Amino acid sequence: MTTSVDSKSGGALRTELLTLSDEEFVRLRTLIHQRFGIYLADGKKLLVQGRLNKELRSQGYESFAAYVDDLEKGADADKLLTLVDRISTNHSFFFREEDHFDFLAESILPELVNDGVRPDELRMWSAGAADGREAYTVALVLRDFFGASVVWRRPVVLATDISVSSLRTAVDGVYPLEALDTVPAKYHKFFTRVAGARNGRGERVRLSDRIREMVMFKRLNLNQPSYPFKNRFHVIFCRNVMIYFDRETREKMAHRLCTYTLPKGYLLIGHSESLGRSAAGYAYVRPTVYRKWR
Numbered sequence: 400m401t402t403s404v405d406s407k408s409g410g411a412l413r414t415e416l417l418t419l420s421d422e423e424f425v426r427l428r429t430l431i432h433q434r435f436g437i438y439l440a441d442g443k444k445l446l447v448q449g450r451l452n453k454e455l456r457s458q459g460y461e462s463f464a465a466y467v468d469d470l471e472k473g474a475d476a477d478k479l480l481t482l483v484d485r486i487s488t489n490h491s492f493f494f495r496e497e498d499h500f501d502f503l504a505e506s507i508l509p510e511l512v513n514d515g516v517r518p519d520e521l522r523m524w525s526a527g528a529a530d531g532r533e534a535y536t537v538a539l540v541l542r543d544f545f546g547a548s549v550v551w552r553r554p555v556v557l558a559t560d561i562s563v564s565s566l567r568t569a570v571d572g573v574y575p576l577e578a579l580d581t582v583p584a585k586y587h588k589f590f591t592r593v594a595g596a597r598n599g600r601g602e603r604v605r606l607s608d609r610i611r612e613m614v615m616f617k618r619l620n621l622n623q624p625s626y627p628f629k630n631r632f633h634v635i636f637c638r639n640v641m642i643y644f645d646r647e648t649r650e651k652m653a654h655r656l657c658t659y660t661l662p663k664g665y666l667l668i669g670h671s672e673s674l675g676r677s678a679a680g681y682a683y684v685r686p687t688v689y690r691k692w693r
């Protein structure tokens with residue numbers, strides 16, 4: 400254990416920094432990998448130590464050893480969920496990797512309409528949705544494509560993530576004002592300004608109910624043998640998620656996603672990700688775009 404001085408309190412408050420040994424890090428990494436598929440490289444040790452220190456303290460732990468012991472014993476599911484919440488990267492933004500949304504509006508949706516699929520029959524899945532911006536972007540594009548007269552009787556976008564805190568933000572649909580920076584102007588009418596949380600400072604925006612009602616959020620660990628869905632999807636957005644998994648986990652997951660894709664449906668992955676040219680039952684269409692033909 401090392402001692403650090405809290406600079407904000409001018410040294411008056413001394414906090415004990417719990418240190419994570421190499422051996423404890425490896426045990427923690429194994430647990431996270433087995434349960435969530437996320438692989439933490441050696442270089443992440445200090446990051447994990449930093450992100451978990453406050454959490455361990457708040458749970459009453461005096462050392463990482465005791466914490467890892469409890470997790471290995473399967474202490475309680477909430478502890479593991481809190482752990483993954485702390486170590487996962489939940490960064491996202493509206494219209495991220497925008498060409499996917501152009502492709503949705505210009506190719507996928509016209510084709511589905513041509514095939515006789517009605518708007519409220521659509522099934523889109525944002526898998527690894529973080530704080531919901533990806534799923535809401537899909538909803539905005541659908542709303543724009545089909546127009547104001549379409550009544551969405553049920554949510555047509557499913558958004559799932561393992562991170563409880565991200566999902567909470569997602570359900571609220573409230574974001575910092577700066578989040579609008581990446582949103583094309585024609586969509587700004589679907590956001591209203593709300594007062595900031597901190598004494599009215601830090602202005603925020605909220606998505607309109609019309610858009611929020613198009614999306615349903617659920618907690619789901621993608622690294623499990625099957626998913627609890629009765630119906631398959633026209634498009635799965637699984638972007639900037641598999642990047643955290645090792646190759647074997649990625650391959651298994653791609654196979655699994657394929658079983659939940661409708662024939663002729665699509666899988667879109669992040670721009671820095673790849674599944675190779677012939678992946679898991681999907682055919683390669685172009686970089687980051689895969690299609691299931693049968």
Ligand SMILES: C[S@@+](CC[C@H](N)C(=O)[O-])C[C@H]1O[C@@H](n2cnc3c(N)ncnc32)[C@H](O)[C@@H]1O
Nearest residue numbers: 435487489491527529561562620621622638639
């Ligand atoms: C960087 S964000 C990507 C968000 C969004 N898809 C995008 O591209 O902007 C990665 C998300 O994957 C989620 N994630 C990581 N492992 C997961 C797992 N095993 N099951 C479900 N979600 C997971 C994280 O919680 C995080 O919110």
